[in-house]
Amino acid sequence: METIVLPHLPGQPLQVCLFANVQNAQFLRQQLLDGNANFEYAFLDAAVLLSRQHVLAACFRAINDMLQGRLKSKNVHSEIVFSLSPNNNISESFRRFGVSETTNHILAIKVGGDQAQVEEHLRQHVEGQMVAFTDGALAGMRDESRIRKAYKVDIASVQADAFIIGSMALKGS
Amino acid sequence: MTETTPVLKDRLPIPFNTSPEPFTLVAQGAESLLYKTTFLSPSQPAALKVRPVKKWRHPTLDKRLTRARILAEARVLVKLSGEGIATGSGGRKVKDPKKGDVGAGGMRGMVPAVLGLDWEQGWLVTDWIEGGTVKEAIYRASRSRAGTGVPGVGDDEARVEELTQLLRKMGEVVGKLHACGVVHGDLTTSNMMLRPHATQARSTSTSEGSLDGDLVLIDFGLATQSVSEEDRAVDLYVLERAFGSTHPREEDLFACVLEAYAQGEGSGMKGKAGKTVLRKLEDVRMRGRKKSMVG
Numbered sequence: 260m261e262t263i264v265l266p267h268l269p270g271q272p273l274q275v276c277l278f279a280n281v282q283n284a285q286f287l288r289q290q291l292l293d294g295n296a297n298f299e300y301a302f303l304d305a306a307v308l309l310s311r312q313h314v315l316a317a318c319f320r321a322i323n324d325m326l327q328g329r330l331k332s333k334n335v336h337s338e339i340v341f342s343l344s345p346n347n348n349i350s351e352s353f354r355r356f357g358v359s360e361t362t363n364h365i366l367a368i369k370v371g372g373d374q375a376q377v378e379e380h381l382r383q384h385v386e387g388q389m390v391a392f393t394d395g396a397l398a399g400m401r402d403e404s405r406i407r408k409a410y411k412v413d414i415a416s417v418q419a420d421a422f423i424i425g426s427m428a429l430k431g432s
Numbered sequence: 433m434t435e436t437t438p439v440l441k442d443r444l445p446i447p448f449n450t451s452p453e454p455f456t457l458v459a460q461g462a463e464s465l466l467y468k469t470t471f472l473s474p475s476q477p478a479a480l481k482v483r484p485v486k487k488w489r490h491p492t493l494d495k496r497l498t499r500a501r502i503l504a505e506a507r508v509l510v511k512l513s514g515e516g517i518a519t520g521s522g523g524r525k526v527k528d529p530k531k532g533d534v535g536a537g538g539m540r541g542m543v544p545a546v547l548g549l550d551w552e553q554g555w556l557v558t559d560w561i562e563g564g565t566v567k568e569a570i571y572r573a574s575r576s577r578a579g580t581g582v583p584g585v586g587d588d589e590a591r592v593e594e595l596t597q598l599l600r601k602m603g604e605v606v607g608k609l610h611a612c613g614v615v616h617g618d619l620t621t622s623n624m625m626l627r628p629h630a631t632q633a634r635s636t637s638t639s640e641g642s643l644d645g646d647l648v649l650i651d652f653g654l655a656t657q658s659v660s661e662e663d664r665a666v667d668l669y670v671l672e673r674a675f676g677s678t679h680p681r682e683e684d685l686f687a688c689v690l691e692a693y694a695q696g697e698g699s700g701m702k703g704k705a706g707k708t709v710l711r712k713l714e715d716v717r718m719r720g721r722k723k724s725m726v727g
Contacts, residue, residue, distance in 0.1 A: 421545030425510030
């Protein structure tokens with residue numbers, strides 16, 4: 260569990276928690292589908308995440324769009340999932356980057372909130388091991404073919420970072 | 433330039449106007465302001481380019497121009513960073529598909545990476561390129577050249593050799609850029625950075641005055657996507673003129689740039705394409721940068 264304060268966005272700290280080998284992805288997905296107000300999180304499928312920077316760029320864009328009243332999806336959490344996508348299709352972005360029934364590793368992000376409470380709540384409801392949110396951990400969870408497909412790139416390593424983050428930033432232009 | 437000028441944060445666009453992070457004004461052009469700040473992580477330096485509102489323009493027109501220019505710059509940078517790895521249909525293929533595999537890594541590492549942008553607010557953040565400009569590096573080399581006194585002796589020859597290598601690097605990078613279907617629009621030695629190699633970075637004392645490092649092109653504010661020989665030739669011409677006036681002592685070495693450009697090392701403007709551009713450059717020299725409006 261980590262609290263990340265993005266530069267320039269001190270009012271929207273992120274509570275971030277990476278879970279390995281999650282057993283109840285289906286349950287978590289159902290909470291989002293039901294709109295359960297206690298599950299105000301962005302649940303990302305860690306298999307399609309390249310690096311911390313990749314994730315944080317999506318968070319920055321989502322929060323910035325929220326502050327400017329430009330959200331394309333329901334709330335800032337769904338917007339983080341959507342921000343990862345290089346195109347404007349919202350449901351496709353949820354399918355590609357959000358939690359699905361077969362998701363093994365999950366990155367949970369909450370904008371705002373109290374770290375202790377969030378941690379407690381996630382511990383209670385996510386059946387998986389909490390691991391540190393590092394580039395190394397993400398590298399071990401990565402599914403390169405899914406990244407290649409999602410972003411239409413040949414290589415799914417950190418070398419593609421610049422192009423992938425740039426494509427996300429340009430989305431909707 | 434390293435002098436810290438207090439930055440009036442409330443003039444910055446949202447969300448930077450309320451940010452507690454430090455901002456240093458690095459450069460100011462007619463169209464934009466460049467700040468050094470951080471992005472995504474407090475330990476990651478970044479370049480923030482802001483295109484402020486021009487109050488004398490009609491607000492609607494101002495918005496549209498700002499949006500178009502910010503986006504043009506970002507699109508070029510992202511296109512270049514995807515060169516050689518992007519498989520999408522989005523016009524990624526280079527003009528000449530048989531040499532389409534632009535080297536092993538395309539332009540990656542030779543242009544800044546886009547980290548974020550907001551075309552409504554008029555800002556663009558790229559990663560920060562360490563090191564100094566090529567202009568400064570050549571000035572430094574020029575001073576130490578002068579320091580050795582007698583021209584053409586010992587140390588001086590080594591300097592010329594190093595300088596030649598740098599100029600060749602410039603030609604290669606510009607060749608690669610053109611091969612990717614982009615013309616820079618404002619090639620000068622101050623729009624080229626010399627980024628120390630990762631291993632070099634630690635020992636600043638030895639790299640001081642060195643002409644070694646990776647060449648990185650910056651400021652794509654005037655860049656356009658074009659594969660026309662005319663545009664490419666004008667790009668080279670602008671660099672040639674800028675180089676001549678900025679570095680009169682080194683002017684005679686400029687031929688190295690063009691030579692390396694046409695040899696296309698690292699798959700740039702190899703073969704016929706490069707030669708055609710150089711021939712076009714001769715025309716441009718005769719008449720200047722402006723296209724003839726006839727026809």
